[in-house]
Amino acid sequence: MAHNIVTVLGLALLVFGVFVFFSAVLGLYRFDYALNRMHAAAVGDALGIFCVLMGLILLHGWSLSAAKTTLVFLxxxxxxxxxxxxxxxxxxxxxxxxxxxxxxxxx
Amino acid sequence: MFILFFLLWLLMAGKVTLAVCLWGAAVSALMCGFCRRVMGYRWRWNRRGFGQLRAVIRYLGNLLVEMLKAGFVVMKLIYTRGRDMEPKLIWFDTTLHSDRARATLADSITLTAGTITVETREGRVCVHALDASLAENIEKSRFQQELERLEA
Incomplete structure (x- = not known):
């Protein structure tokens, strides 16, 4: 049961992370000046990366890969x-x- | 510092054997020497170290929360096509004294989506904010207050 909850949570985070990256790309088109566009890209760097990598950690469980993923964050x-x-x-x-x-x- | 490099080596190697440990120790010693001689890093034992470690962990926790919150705010601006958005370039004075604290403040501001540090020069920080609301009281931000406490 707990394993299923963690899997669903991991998948939800992964899907939301992809949505955040989609929003970041959309922001690049919607904003009209270089500095403003950088803020849109920053959403992917912060929230997008966090959601995708946390999703991967949850899906794989705590392992060597998860520790390496934490290093990727860093x-x-x-x-x-x-x-x-x-x-x-x-x-x-x-x-x-x-x-x-x-x-x-x-x- | 040696221990940190060695742990990083073990993590990247993914296994613990005699050969991996010996190579890891040699490479870590070399890296340690390089950091001390060329980059001037020194490991000093600090009696306030434990208290500071707690404060640093609290700071990183706050930074993470602020990063995630700001991400949602900027996403909202993206989907509303930046309606009523007022981008601003703000110069303000920082009360932080050390280069390390100033660099940490600049990086924290940049990691929080919606604000980017453009420049830091002689105690003045230049920040570009996507909207004026994101830069309200930025000169008295929580990051700055916590860094002041860490610096004291």
Whole structure:
């Protein structure tokens, strides 16, 4: 019984993760500016990856593969913000008039 | 640090044999030496280490919850085609002093969908927010408060 519940939960997370990735791709088309599109992609990086990998861990049970999957979490979440910083910085530095795309506020 | 590298080696190897352990010990020692000499890492015993470990775990838990919550908020914006969305680029001062704490704050902000750290320079942080509501009180965020406590 418990095994069935865990399997259903794992499958639900996996399917929801795929839906999150679909939403992220849809966001890339719906948003109209590079920095806004990066936020859509970030949904896949955070929520999508979490749901898919947690689903896989639940489906496989706690094993060596699950431990390696946890490492995938760690490395993805350590490296993806660094790539995002660089792309965002490049966009802000190279755009001729950032104020046309978004409000700039100094606090 | 040696133990961490060695455990990582065992995890990637997937089995524990004499050959794997010997190679693992040699590679871990080499990596340890590289990190100490080239990157300047030092392992220091800290009496507050246990308390700090609890605070770090709590911080990571909060980060995970915030990441998941922000993911749902941005998904909602995607499906409403960003109706009434106000993207903003915000500069604010951080009260954090160490480079490590500032980098952690910047990474935490970026991992939370809806906000991306564009730049950190001399205590000033530049954040792009998909909507103004996502950047309310960002300069007094929970991440910053917890990092201040960890830094103290």
């Amino acid at each position: 490395f993805l979440w350590l490296t993806s913000p660094v790539a995002s910083h660089l792309i965002a910085e490049m966009e802000v530095v190279t755009i001729s008039n950032i104020k046309k795309e978004c409000e700039v506020e100094e606090r």
